[in-house]
Amino acid sequence: METVAENRAFGGVQGVYSHASAETGTEMTFSVFVPPHQLGAKLPVLWYLSGLTCTHSNVTEKGEFRAACAERGIIFVAPDTSPRGEDIPDDDAYDFGKGAGFYVDAMQAPWAKTFRMRSYIENELPSLIGKNFPADMERQGITGHSMGGHGALTIALRNPGRFTSVSAFAPIVSPMNCPWGEKALSGYLGSNRDTWREYDACALIEDGARLPDLLVDQGTADNFLKDELKTGLLALACKKADIPAQIRMQDGYDHSYYFISTFMADHIGWHADRLKDGDEG
Amino acid sequence: METVAENRAFGGVQGVYSHASAETGTEMTFSVFVPPHQLGAKLPVLWYLSGLTCTHSNVTEKGEFRAACAERGIIFVAPDTSPRGEDIPDDDAYDFGKGAGFYVDAMQAPWAKTFRMRSYIENELPSLIGKNFPADMERQGITGHSMGGHGALTIALRNPGRFTSVSAFAPIVSPMNCPWGEKALSGYLGSNRDTWREYDACALIEDGARLPDLLVDQGTADNFLKDELKTGLLALACKKADIPAQIRMQDGYDHSYYFISTFMADHIGWHADRLKDGDEG
Numbered sequence: 001m002e003t004v005a006e007n008r009a010f011g012g013v014q015g016v017y018s019h020a021s022a023e024t025g026t027e028m029t030f031s032v033f034v035p036p037h038q039l040g041a042k043l044p045v046l047w048y049l050s051g052l053t054c055t056h057s058n059v060t061e062k063g064e065f066r067a068a069c070a071e072r073g074i075i076f077v078a079p080d081t082s083p084r085g086e087d088i089p090d091d092d093a094y095d096f097g098k099g100a101g102f103y104v105d106a107m108q109a110p111w112a113k114t115f116r117m118r119s120y121i122e123n124e125l126p127s128l129i130g131k132n133f134p135a136d137m138e139r140q141g142i143t144g145h146s147m148g149g150h151g152a153l154t155i156a157l158r159n160p161g162r163f164t165s166v167s168a169f170a171p172i173v174s175p176m177n178c179p180w181g182e183k184a185l186s187g188y189l190g191s192n193r194d195t196w197r198e199y200d201a202c203a204l205i206e207d208g209a210r211l212p213d214l215l216v217d218q219g220t221a222d223n224f225l226k227d228e229l230k231t232g233l234l235a236l237a238c239k240k241a242d243i244p245a246q247i248r249m250q251d252g253y254d255h256s257y258y259f260i261s262t263f264m265a266d267h268i269g270w271h272a273d274r275l276k277d278g279d280e281g
Numbered sequence: 282m283e284t285v286a287e288n289r290a291f292g293g294v295q296g297v298y299s300h301a302s303a304e305t306g307t308e309m310t311f312s313v314f315v316p317p318h319q320l321g322a323k324l325p326v327l328w329y330l331s332g333l334t335c336t337h338s339n340v341t342e343k344g345e346f347r348a349a350c351a352e353r354g355i356i357f358v359a360p361d362t363s364p365r366g367e368d369i370p371d372d373d374a375y376d377f378g379k380g381a382g383f384y385v386d387a388m389q390a391p392w393a394k395t396f397r398m399r400s401y402i403e404n405e406l407p408s409l410i411g412k413n414f415p416a417d418m419e420r421q422g423i424t425g426h427s428m429g430g431h432g433a434l435t436i437a438l439r440n441p442g443r444f445t446s447v448s449a450f451a452p453i454v455s456p457m458n459c460p461w462g463e464k465a466l467s468g469y470l471g472s473n474r475d476t477w478r479e480y481d482a483c484a485l486i487e488d489g490a491r492l493p494d495l496l497v498d499q500g501t502a503d504n505f506l507k508d509e510l511k512t513g514l515l516a517l518a519c520k521k522a523d524i525p526a527q528i529r530m531q532d533g534y535d536h537s538y539y540f541i542s543t544f545m546a547d548h549i550g551w552h553a554d555r556l557k558d559g560d561e562g
Contacts, residue, residue, distance in 0.1 A: 008502065009539035061538070064345050067546070221289065257342075258290035265348070 500534030
């Protein structure tokens with residue numbers, strides 16, 4: 001692991017790091033904020049998965065998470081959204097290829113070899129974080145925005161017990177039922193929709209996966225709400241499955257980091273409340 | 282005045298606006314955050330002047346000021362740092378020309394016609410803000426970063442009584458005594474150093490100008506501290522002039538927005554304490 005940059009911030013260190021990923025076969029970059037802490041302490045980890053077109057840097061610069069993470073003692077990890085590099089296959093569209101990995105392990109050429117963001121986020125990067133940072137990997141939470149909200153929900157649903165706390169900002173809740181998702185899942189996985197279900201939060205819940213509870217914020221002025229995000233499908237799935245979900249429609253908010261940063265401290269508080277109590281009872 | 286963008290944030294509106302400036306002869310862009318407020322209320326205004334290479338957007342995206350401004354009821358205004366446009370003279374260097382107006386009214390060709398950032402910030406833009414936003418122009422504070430800290434200090438010193446509160450992040454405190462300043466002031470004003478004194482915070486204090494009090498944060502790991510910023514000169518000038526200055530050296534912080542955002546809430550609190558009490562006693 002190499003240090004790209006480290007800046008002192010809110011009494012801790014905001015770092016950007018890179019490493020050679022075995023899963024993607026590329027150099028991958030991610031950011032980690034480590035809050036001030038006592039020597040030898042192990043801190044809970046909050047994963048933040050980013051949306052379409054983003055790298056680690058969008059939330060790192062605009063997310064306004066550091067004040068709350070410093071106050072509550074939370075490590076904040078922000079991965080990239082796809083493999084990068086000149087040799088990596090891409091697509092001209094913003095919603096497929098680089099910057100649009102959709103947190104799947106691709107099964108179709110030419111993507112299958114490098115677009116392995118599911119395994120990267122579920123296995124390879126957690127191992128690296130556990131080894132290189134003062135992280136208590138028994139206390140993890142996960143959140144994300146839009147495509148990254150989809151990532152957070154599906155990864156948490158597929159890995160019961162791993163995440164003490166789960167939330168999302170304006171998530172894509174059912175990629176099987178929206179244009180972004182249908183394009184990505186058919187492109188990366190192929191036409192057999194049975195293989196798509198493990199990448200669809202609503203389908204996973206329908207198939208029996210569960211979350212301890214859930215916080216979702218969604219802006220009412222979000223241009224993608226009606227056709228892509230379809231928050232109502234998640235509310236319905238949670239209701240049917242008795243998952244206690246707080247799904248908050250936020251009046252007048254859009255899909256931008258102005259929306260995310262407004263509610264970031266709330267989400268960090270939600271995670272901190274659960275991560276602190278998790279193993280200390 | 283035209284609206285470039287408005288986004289809901291922290292219960293208020295983060296806007297970006299443009300207008301045809303009579304001072305610069307160009308289209309000028311700036312950002313304004315208006316916090317949630319009661320209909321008809323007039324709110325105090327905090328000016329934030331940006332540093333070299335910046336536009337309004339750096340602090341708007343990375344400054345983390347909205348939470349505190351929403352809590353304290355402060356309007357936050359972030360102007361650009363120079364005129365812009367294809368017809369505007371420029372220099373290849375990052376520290377002269379576009380993005381480096383140094384908040385002066387230039388006297389040398391080819392700059393004098395358009396590089397009128399002093400008059401723009403002191404007169405034209407305040408008038409526009411007063412007319413178009415719910416701003417109480419009797420309650421103004423000013424702050425800024427680096428070149429913008431220089432701007433905030435010198436504008437406040439030259440306009441006694443206008444600003445109830447003054448602060449700065451890593452300001453250039455004496456452009457007459459550092460490479461950035463000597464290049465800019467000689468280039469914009471000419472070789473007669475007597476004309477430079479009204480653009481030098483330490484010289485203005487030496488010449489009798491005063492501030493009610495002052496908050497400055499300066500990182501100890503700031504690469505520009507020793508040769509360009511020279512915080513010690515300001516501390517000395519304030520001491521000699523009996524200006525009660527809190528100049529805080531912040532251990533391990535650099536010159537970036539990671540530093541600025543860390544102490545932004547402190548500065549907004551400093552301004553809010555003074556602006557709220559100013560006219561309500």
